[in-house]
Amino acid sequence: MNGPVDPVHTDGWSQLGKLAAGFQPDLRAAFADDPDRAQRFAFAAADLHVDLSKNLVDADVLAALLQLASDVGLETRRDAMFRGEHVNATENRAVLHTALRLPEGATLEVDGKDVVAEVHETLRRIYDFADRVRSGAWTGVTGQRIRTVVNIGIGGSDLGPVMAYEALKPYVQDGLECRFISNIDPTDAATKLAGLDPATTLFIVSSKTFGTLETLTNARLCRSWLMENLPQSERSEAVARHFVAVSTALDKVADFGIDPQNAFGFWDWVGGRYSIDSAIGTSLAVAIGPAGFAEFLAGLHAIDEHFRTTPLERNVPALMGLLNVWYTNFLSAQTHAVLPYSQLLHRFPAYLQQLTMESNGKGVRWDGTKVDTDTGEIFWGEPGTNGQHAFYQLIHQGTRLIPADFIGFANPAYPLKDGETDVHELLMANFFAQTQALAFGREAPPDQPYRNFSGNRPTTSIMAPALTPAVLGQLIALYEHITFTEGAVWGIDSFDQWGVELGKKLALDLVDVVAGKDDGASQDASTRALVDYYREHRS
Ligand SMILES: O=P(O)(O)OC[C@H]1O[C@](O)(CO)[C@@H](O)[C@@H]1O
Numbered sequence: 001m002n003g004p005v006d007p008v009h010t011d012g013w014s015q016l017g018k019l020a021a022g023f024q025p026d027l028r029a030a031f032a033d034d035p036d037r038a039q040r041f042a043f044a045a046a047d048l049h050v051d052l053s054k055n056l057v058d059a060d061v062l063a064a065l066l067q068l069a070s071d072v073g074l075e076t077r078r079d080a081m082f083r084g085e086h087v088n089a090t091e092n093r094a095v096l097h098t099a100l101r102l103p104e105g106a107t108l109e110v111d112g113k114d115v116v117a118e119v120h121e122t123l124r125r126i127y128d129f130a131d132r133v134r135s136g137a138w139t140g141v142t143g144q145r146i147r148t149v150v151n152i153g154i155g156g157s158d159l160g161p162v163m164a165y166e167a168l169k170p171y172v173q174d175g176l177e178c179r180f181i182s183n184i185d186p187t188d189a190a191t192k193l194a195g196l197d198p199a200t201t202l203f204i205v206s207s208k209t210f211g212t213l214e215t216l217t218n219a220r221l222c223r224s225w226l227m228e229n230l231p232q233s234e235r236s237e238a239v240a241r242h243f244v245a246v247s248t249a250l251d252k253v254a255d256f257g258i259d260p261q262n263a264f265g266f267w268d269w270v271g272g273r274y275s276i277d278s279a280i281g282t283s284l285a286v287a288i289g290p291a292g293f294a295e296f297l298a299g300l301h302a303i304d305e306h307f308r309t310t311p312l313e314r315n316v317p318a319l320m321g322l323l324n325v326w327y328t329n330f331l332s333a334q335t336h337a338v339l340p341y342s343q344l345l346h347r348f349p350a351y352l353q354q355l356t357m358e359s360n361g362k363g364v365r366w367d368g369t370k371v372d373t374d375t376g377e378i379f380w381g382e383p384g385t386n387g388q389h390a391f392y393q394l395i396h397q398g399t400r401l402i403p404a405d406f407i408g409f410a411n412p413a414y415p416l417k418d419g420e421t422d423v424h425e426l427l428m429a430n431f432f433a434q435t436q437a438l439a440f441g442r443e444a445p446p447d448q449p450y451r452n453f454s455g456n457r458p459t460t461s462i463m464a465p466a467l468t469p470a471v472l473g474q475l476i477a478l479y480e481h482i483t484f485t486e487g488a489v490w491g492i493d494s495f496d497q498w499g500v501e502l503g504k505k506l507a508l509d510l511v512d513v514v515a516g517k518d519d520g521a522s523q524d525a526s527t528r529a530l531v532d533y534y535r536e537h538r539s
Contacts, residue, residue, distance in 0.1 A: 003367040005072045012068025013469045014047025019064060020330035025056040025456040027439045045316040046302035046474045051461040054439040055323055055403070056331065062313075065322040068489060069312055077488045082308055084110035086271070088495035089366040095526060096267075097274035097480065098308075101301040101473070110269065118267075126264055126282050127290035129244070134173055134289060141234040141241050142199040147333070149178045150192065151283040152222060153206030154214045157246075158182040159354050160276025160476075161206070163347035164284045167472050170344075170413045171288040178283050181222070184214040189221045198229040198242070205245045206280050208272050219243075219256065244267065246279040271495050273354045274480060277473075292469045299473025307481040316477050323486025324403070326456065328486075329373050333401045338381035341408035342467055343513040344437070348407075349381035352479055358495040359483045366493040371488045375490045384429045396438065396453055406435055407475070411466040420494035435459045 007013050031037050031053075057065075069075070082088045084094040094110050101109060119384035132138035136145035151161050162180040165172070172178075179192045203222050207215045226238050244262040245253040246268075253263045264279035276284070277300055279465035285293040304316070312318045327333035336356075338349045381388065384406070395402050399440045412424035440456045441455025462478075464471045487494030514520040514529055520528045 002227040003369075006365075006369075006372065007068060007072050007491065008372050008490050010068060010071035012064050012071045013316045015064035015067060016326065016330050019061055022475050023056075023331070025458075027054060027056070027456050030058065033471045043314055043316045043319070044477065045306045045310075046299065046476065047464045047471050048316070048465045048474050050316050050320070051463075052319060054435055055460060056456065056460045057323060057326070062325060064077050064317075065319075065326060066312055068325070069318065069322060069485075070493065072489050074318065074488045075312070078484065081106070081312055081484070082264050082304075084108060084115070087129065088271075088425075088493055089479045090397060090493050090498065094269040095271065095274075096269040097271065097277065098301075100270065100277045101297040101304065101477075103298075104300065110316050115267070115269075116250070121211050122266065122279055126279055126285050127293070129203065129264075129282070130290055130293070131295075133286050134176065139203075139241070140199045140202070141230060141237050145467070146197050147175060147177065148196055149177060149204060150181060150196075150466075151174070151180045151204045151206055152215055152218045153204075153246075153280070154182040155354060155358075156272030156275050157206040157208060157212075157215065157280055159273070161281060161347075163351040164276055164281065164472060165341075166288055166347050166471055167297075167344045167467060168284070171469060173287065173289065174418070176287060178205050178287050180283075181218050182214065184217055187223070189218050189225075191303040193222065193225055198226050198238075199234075201226070201242065203243045203284050205243065205247075205253075205258065206282070207246070208248050208270070208275065208280075209268070210245070210249040210256070213507075221259075239301060244282070244456070246282055257408075266326045272497075274495075276476065282458045288469060292500060293334055296473040299468075299470035300477040302470070303477035303481065304472045306467065307477070311537040314454070317481030318485050320478070321457075321482040322489070323460075324377055324486055325489050326484065327401065327403045331401055333377075333403055334493050335380060335400075335402055335432050336393065337379040337404040338379060339384050339387055339404055339434075341384040341406065341425075341427055342413075343383050344413060344467055345407065346383050348381060348475075352379045352381075355479055355485050356486075358497050358500070360490065360492060361485050361499065361510070362490075362494075363490040365491040371490060371492065373490070375486075375492055377486070385427065385435065388430065388434065392434065395457060403455070403460070404438070405460045405462060405464045406431055407465055409467050409471075413467060431461075434460055442457075451507040 013370035038053045043050045046374040047480060058117055077087065081095050082098055084096055086092050087095050096110060096115060099115045100119055104115050106116050107114050108116050114246055133146050158180055165178050168503050181189050181192045192374060205219045222241065226233050226242055230238055230396045240256050245258045247253050248266055248268055250260050251264055254260050264282055268277040270278045277297055300339050307315060307317045338352055340348050356379045357376055364370055395404060397477055408428055416423045437453060438459050439455055444451035513520040513523060520531055
C-alpha cells in the first residue's frame, strides 16, 4: 500500500485554507439567496434522511472538500478496505467489519479464504443459541429457563451491545433482560448482580483478546457469585450451563473453563469498536431475536452499499466526514455534539466516543510520520431535550463553534398523549426549534446583548421513519464511515489503538505498590504520594 498523502500539501487543502480566511458564514442570507438550499443539501441514504443545509458550507467549500477527498485518495482507500486489503497498517490486518453484514451467498476472499461463508456459519450458531435461550430450550442447572443475560466485556465488547440493547428495548422479548458489566470498579459487578437469581442467569464473556484485565476479573467475580449462590449439588455443571464466551482467542476461552462448544468466534479483521455486528452482538441477538438481528445487519449493509457506490457529491458519510474536517481543521471547532431526540439512544454518544476517538485520536500517520494538523474530533452529547436544559446554553451563546448532529424519528416507540397532545410531537418541535435557533439566531435590542443569538451555528439533521433494528444499523454504519472518511483525509490508521497500551502496563506495574508489597521507590514522587494517601486512608 502506498504511504498516506499529507493532506496539508494538497490543492484541496490550500483552497479550503483560502476559503476559511475571512469566512463570514451567513445562513440567513444563504437560504434567502438560494430558495433550493434545503433541497440541494438534503440527501437520502437507505432509510436515513440527512439535511446538511444548516451547515456552514457553500458551493465553493463543498467543491474544495471534494477536491481534498480526491487528492488524498479517499475512494481508493475505501475500495481497498472493502476488498480486504491490509489497511490497518500498524497491525498488518484487513479491516472487514463490512464483511460481517454481507448477505448470505455473497463471496469475499481475504488472505485466501471466503470470509462470508465463515461469517454466516457463525451467525447460524448464534441464531440457534439465541433461539434456544428465547424458547426456554436452553436451561440453567436447575432446569429453569434463562431470564437474565449478563454481558461481561469492556470497550467495544460492551459499548456496542449495551447501546444497541437500550436503543432496541421495544424489540426485546418479554421476560428477558440483559445487563452489562464492564468497569473494574467492583461496584459495577455488585450492583448488576444484585437481585439476580443464579438459576436463571446466563453470562456471556465477551472479549476479542480474552486477555483484558477488567473482563477476566469480572468474569471470575461472576463465576464465584454463581458458585456461591447455587446449591452445592448443582455446581459441577454450573459453568457449562451458565457461561458462554465470545472471542477470537478460543484457546484462552477453554483455559477459563468455558467449553469451546459454548463459544462464538470472530476474526482479527474485526476491530473491537467495529464489532457489535459480530458475535460480540450475541446478547443483542438473544434479546431481539435472530430476525431482528438479521434486520439490524441488513441496515448496516445498506449504508455500506451507499458508501461504497454513491458518488462523493451525494455520499452522505463522505460528505459528513469532509464537513467535520472543514470544521476541525479550518474553522477551529474543538468538539462535536451528538444530540439524539430519542431517549432510547441515550448511550449512542458514549458509543460514538469510542468509535470516533479511539479510531482517529492519533498523532502519527499510518506510515509513522507525524501529522501536521489536528486530528480526532471530541464527541459528546446527551439526548434532547435533557441537553437543552443543561449545556445548550453554551452551544447557542458560547464562544466556541460546536457542530452538532441532531437525530430524530417521525414515529415514537411509545406513542403517549398528554390529553389531546401527542408528546412525541412536543419532542420533535423542540428538535426543529433548536436547529432553527442555532442556524438563524435572533437579534436582541442593543441594550440587552445577553439576549442575542448570533445564529450561524452549524447542525446536521438526521431523520428516519422510526428507530427500528435496521435504522439503528444504518446509523452505526453512517458514523463508522464518517470516521473512516476523516481518518483517510488525515492519513491515519483508524483501526489501531496503541494509545491504550501504556496505561494498561503501568497499572499492572502498580498493583504491588498499591497493595503495599512493593515500596514504590522506583515511582515518581507524585504517584508515590498519591499511593501513600490511598494506603493511609484505606480502612
Ligand atoms: O474485547 P477486548 O479484547 O476485551 O478489548 C476490549 C477493548 O479494549 C481496547 O483494546 C482498548 O483498551 C478496545 O479497543 C477494545 O474494544
